[in-house]
Amino acid sequence: MTDRSRADWWRDAVTYQIYPRSFADGNGDGMGDLAGVIDRIPYLRDLGVDAVWLSPFYPSALADGGYDVADYRDVDPRIGTLEQFDEMLALLREAGIRVIVDIVPNHSSDQHEWFQEALAAGRGSAARDRYIFREGRGADGELPPNDWPSHFGPTCWTRVADGQWYLHLFAPEQPDFNWDHPEVRADFVRTLRFWGDRGVAGFRVDVAHALVKDLSEPYARLAGYSVEHLPLDGSHPLFDRDEVHDVYAEWRTVFNEYDPPLVAVAESWAPTERRPRYARADGLGQTFNFDLLVAPWKAKAFRTVIEHNLELAAASESSSTWVLSNHDVVRHATRYGLGDEVDLVAWLMSDGTEPVVDAARGLQRARAATMLMLALPGASYLYQGEELGLPEVADLPREALQDPIWLRSGGTEKGRDGCRVPLPWASDEPGFGFGAPVGHLPQPEWFGGFAVDRQLDDPDSTLALYRRLLALRRDLVAGDELTWLRSPAGALRFARAGGWESITNFSNRRCALPAGRVLTSSGPLDGDRLPPDTTAWIIAD
Numbered sequence: 001m002t003d004r005s006r007a008d009w010w011r012d013a014v015t016y017q018i019y020p021r022s023f024a025d026g027n028g029d030g031m032g033d034l035a036g037v038i039d040r041i042p043y044l045r046d047l048g049v050d051a052v053w054l055s056p057f058y059p060s061a062l063a064d065g066g067y068d069v070a071d072y073r074d075v076d077p078r079i080g081t082l083e084q085f086d087e088m089l090a091l092l093r094e095a096g097i098r099v100i101v102d103i104v105p106n107h108s109s110d111q112h113e114w115f116q117e118a119l120a121a122g123r124g125s126a127a128r129d130r131y132i133f134r135e136g137r138g139a140d141g142e143l144p145p146n147d148w149p150s151h152f153g154p155t156c157w158t159r160v161a162d163g164q165w166y167l168h169l170f171a172p173e174q175p176d177f178n179w180d181h182p183e184v185r186a187d188f189v190r191t192l193r194f195w196g197d198r199g200v201a202g203f204r205v206d207v208a209h210a211l212v213k214d215l216s217e218p219y220a221r222l223a224g225y226s227v228e229h230l231p232l233d234g235s236h237p238l239f240d241r242d243e244v245h246d247v248y249a250e251w252r253t254v255f256n257e258y259d260p261p262l263v264a265v266a267e268s269w270a271p272t273e274r275r276p277r278y279a280r281a282d283g284l285g286q287t288f289n290f291d292l293l294v295a296p297w298k299a300k301a302f303r304t305v306i307e308h309n310l311e312l313a314a315a316s317e318s319s320s321t322w323v324l325s326n327h328d329v330v331r332h333a334t335r336y337g338l339g340d341e342v343d344l345v346a347w348l349m350s351d352g353t354e355p356v357v358d359a360a361r362g363l364q365r366a367r368a369a370t371m372l373m374l375a376l377p378g379a380s381y382l383y384q385g386e387e388l389g390l391p392e393v394a395d396l397p398r399e400a401l402q403d404p405i406w407l408r409s410g411g412t413e414k415g416r417d418g419c420r421v422p423l424p425w426a427s428d429e430p431g432f433g434f435g436a437p438v439g440h441l442p443q444p445e446w447f448g449g450f451a452v453d454r455q456l457d458d459p460d461s462t463l464a465l466y467r468r469l470l471a472l473r474r475d476l477v478a479g480d481e482l483t484w485l486r487s488p489a490g491a492l493r494f495a496r497a498g499g500w501e502s503i504t505n506f507s508n509r510r511c512a513l514p515a516g517r518v519l520t521s522s523g524p525l526d527g528d529r530l531p532p533d534t535t536a537w538i539i540a541d
Contacts, residue, residue, distance in 0.1 A: 007260035010202070010286065010379060011319040012477050013050040014470060015100065017383045019327050020057045020079055021066065022422045025435025032422065034080030036435055038088050040425075041095050043452070047387060048470030051098040053204050055327060057085075061111050063173035064404050065327070065420065067102075067206060068109035072191045089199050098201035100263070105188055105247075106207040107174040115175050122162055130184055131175050132167040132215060133160075141165075146219040148238075152408040169210060169238065171404040179211045179247065192254050192262075202255070202263030208278060208287070209268040212243040230271050240270040248283040255285075265321060272308070276316035288381075289321050292373065293329055297336055297365055297533075299492040299506040303484075306376060310482065313378060319480060320378035324369055325386045331419050332369060334392035337362020363389050364533045367465055367522040368504055371535035372492070374469050375502035377480040382466075385423050388450045389462035392418040393443075400442055417441055427451040468520050472537065476500055476519075488512060491530070500539040505530045516540050 018037060026035025034057070044052060056066035059076045066076075075085055089099055108115060114130050121127040136159065137143040144157035144165055157165040158172040167176045177184045192203070214237045223229040225239070234242040248264075255262035264284040268275060278287040289312070291305040313320040324332040337357040366389065374380055396417055401407075403415025421441045426433030427448040434443070448454070455461035479497045487493040490507025493514065500519065505511050510529040513536060518525065521536040530536055 009050065009098070009260075010263045010265075011480075012377070012379055013098075014048070014374070014380045014382065014473070015051040015053050016044060016047065016049040017053045017055065017326060017381060019055045019065075019384060019420055021440055022420050023384055024423065024425065025431075025439065028436045029078070030436040030439050031078050032435070032439075033078070034075065034084040034088050038084070038091060041088075041091050041097075044092070044097055045095040047467055048474065049097060049382070051100055051201060052092065053100040053381070054102060056102045056104060059111075061109055061173060062402070063109070063171050065402070065416075067104050068107075068111075068171065068174045069104050070109040070111040071113075072103070072108075072188075073194045086198060093199070099199075100202045100204055100265070101195055101200050102206060103188075103191065103203045104206040105177070105179075106210045107168060107170060107176045110173045110175055119160060123164060128164075130178055130181050132178050132213070133164045134167070134215070136163065136165050148219070148222060149225075150408070151225060152404045154408070167213075167215070169207075171408065176213070177211070179213070179244075185247065185250065189250065189254055192251060193257075196254070196258055196262050200262070202265075205264055205266050205284060208248075208266035208284065209240040209244065209270045210238060211247055212241045213238050214241065227269050227271055232271055232273060234274070240268070240274055245277055245283055248278070251284070252282055272312065276312050276318075279313070279316035279318035281317060286318050286321060286379070287316075288323060290323055292322060292324055292369075293332075297369075297506060299487070299490055299504070302372070302504075302506070303492055306482075310377065310480075313480070320376070321381060322373045322376055322378060323381045323383075324366070324373060325383040325419070326381070327383065327420055328416055329419065331383075331386065331390060331392045333359075333362050333366040333386070333389050334394070335362070336365035336369065337391070357391075357394075359391060361533065362391065363462070364523055367462060368533050368535040370466070371469060371520075371522045371537070372502060372504045374473050375477075375494075375496065375535075375537060377477075377482050377496070383419075387463050387466040388424070388452065388455060390423075390447075390450050393421045393441075393447075394418055395444065396421070396441065402441070421447070424448060424451040426453045428453075465520075465522065472519055476537075485514075498539075500537060502535060502537050503530060504535040505532055508532050514538055 021032045023032045024036025024040050025032050057075055057079045059070040059074055060066045060068050075082055118127040118131055134145040135141050141163050144155055148156045150156040152171050156169050159165050168174050220237045230236050230240055266278040266284045266287040268278045268287050275287050278284050289309045295301045295305050309320045337359055401417050403417050405413050405415035422434040422439035424432035424447040430437035432447055432451050455463035483495040485493040485495055488511035491505045491511050493503040495501040510531055513528050513530050516538040519537040519539055523534045
C-alpha cells in the first residue's frame with residue numbers, strides 16, 4: 001500500500017500537471033488563475049492525485065506560454081498573488097496534495113530586469129555577461145555569429161540596437177543565460193530557496209539538458225538539435241554537457257537542506273544512455289521518460305520501452321516516470337486515433353473539414369494505455385484534461401493561435417495550442433464553466449460533451465475510470481519490481497507485488513483473460529475474453 005507520508009513519496013507518485021492559464025478561471029477574465037485552482041481543489045482531491053505540477057505562473061509577456069519568465073520569485077498579477085499562492089499551497093496540503101513548480105533556468109524573458117539592464121549597459125558590460133552576447137559576422141557585423149537555428153526557427157541569434165547579437169535557443173523573447181556566470185548560479189539558488197521556504201515539494205526543471213554551453217570559436221557545425229544528433233560523450237556545444245551536472249549537484253545540496261528533501265524531475269532530451277545522470281541521488285533525482293509518447297500501439301514496442309526504462313531507473317537508483325500527454329504534445333486520445341499511415345504534422349495543418357482520426361478508437365486506446373501506465377513501477381504524470389478523455393483541438397482558428405512555433409514558422413507548423421485549450425467543467429454554462437464565456441484560447445462547441453459535470457455520475461466515463469484507477473493504485477502499488485507473464489499474441493501481461501497483474505490487448509482480436517478476479521477494466525469485457533484495445537487489472541482469488 002502506498003504510504004503518502006514517506007520521504008521518497010515521489011518514487012511512485014501520481015502527479016497532475018496544471019497549465020494554469022487553461023485550468024480554471026476564478027475571476028472571469030478569460031485566463032486561468034490561482035483562484036481557479038483553489039476552487040477546484042476538491043476535484044483534485046477526489047481525483048486522487050498525490051501532487052500537482054504547476055506550469056509557469058510567473059510574470060511573463062506570454063511570448064511562449066509563460067516559459068518566458070520576467071521574475072522568478074513572484075506571481076503574474078493576471079494569475080494571482082503570492083498570498084494566493086500560499087493559500088493554495090496550504091489548502092492543497094490539507095487535501096493531502098503536494099505542489100511541484102516549474103522552474104525555467106535556461107533562459108529568461110527579455111523583460112527580465114537583468115536583460116533590460118544588459119541592453120542599456122552596452123558592449124563589454126558586466127550586465128551583458130549574464131547572458132550570451134557575441135559580435136556578428138560580415139563587414140559590419142550584420143550577419144549572425146553562426147548559422148545555428150532556434151527550436152522555433154529560423155535562427156537562434158537576434159541583433160540589438162548597438163550591433164551585438166544575443167543567443168536564444170527558443171524565441172527572441174527568451175534570451176539564454178550564461179551559466180558560467182556566478183551571479184546566474186547564485187540567483188537560481190535564491191529562487192530555489194524562495195519557493196522551498198514557502199513550502200513547495202520540488203521542481204520540474206525545464207530544458208534541463210541545455211544550461212551549460214561551449215561557445216568557443218570556431219563555432220561547431222551542428223547536424224541538428226534532436227536526441228539522435230547528440231553525441232554520447234557530452235561534446236555537443238549546447239546540450240547535455242557534462243558540466244551541467246555540477247549545477248545540479250549544487251542544487252541537490254539546497255534540496256537536502258529541507259525535511260523531507262525537495263524533489264526535482266528533469267525535462268531532459270538527452271540520449272537515452274545519458275538520462276540516468278540527471279536522475280542520480282546527487283543530482284535532480286528523477287528525469288522524465290517520454291518514450292511512451294512516441295511508441296506505436298503495439299505490444300512489442302510498449303514492452304521494449306518499459307524494459308529499457310526500468311533498466312535506466314535501476315542504473316540511477318531512481319524510479320522511472322511515465323507520461324502519455326503534456327502541454328507540448330498532441331493529446332494521446334487523439335494520437336491513438338490516427339492511422340499508422342497518417343502524417344501527424346499534415347493532419348494538424350488540415351482545415352478540419354476532413355479529419356483523419358477515429359475518435360472512438362483513440363479514446364479506447366488512450367484509456368487502455370493509461371491503465372497500463374498506472375500499473376507500472378515508478379511515477380506517473382497526468383496532464384490536465386486527459387482524465388476527461390479530451391482530444392486535441394485541431395481546428396483552432398488561425399487567428400487564435402499563440403504558440404511561437406506557429407508565429408516563427410510563418411504558419412507552416414501549427415504548434416501546441418491544441419492541447420492547451422481551457423478545460424470544460426460544466427456543459428451548459430458559458431465557456432463550459434471555465435470561468436469566462438471566452439477563454440484565452442477558444443473552446444469548440446463539442447467540448448461540452450467532455451465536461452466534468454457530464455462525467456461525474458457516469459460510472460463508465462473516463463473521469464470515473466481515472467478515479468477508480470487512482471484509488472485502486474494507492475492500495476495496490478508497492479515496490480519497483482515487475483514480472484513479465486506469458487501473454488496471448490498481441491497482448492502484454494505482467495504481475496506486481498501483492499498478487500495482482502495487468503493485461504493489455506493491443507491486437508484486433510479478443511484474447512483470453514487470465515484466471516482471477518477482475519478489479520477493473522478500461523472498457524467492457526466480453527465474458528472471459530478481453531476485447532481489443534482494452535486493459536484489465538486482475539487479482540488472484
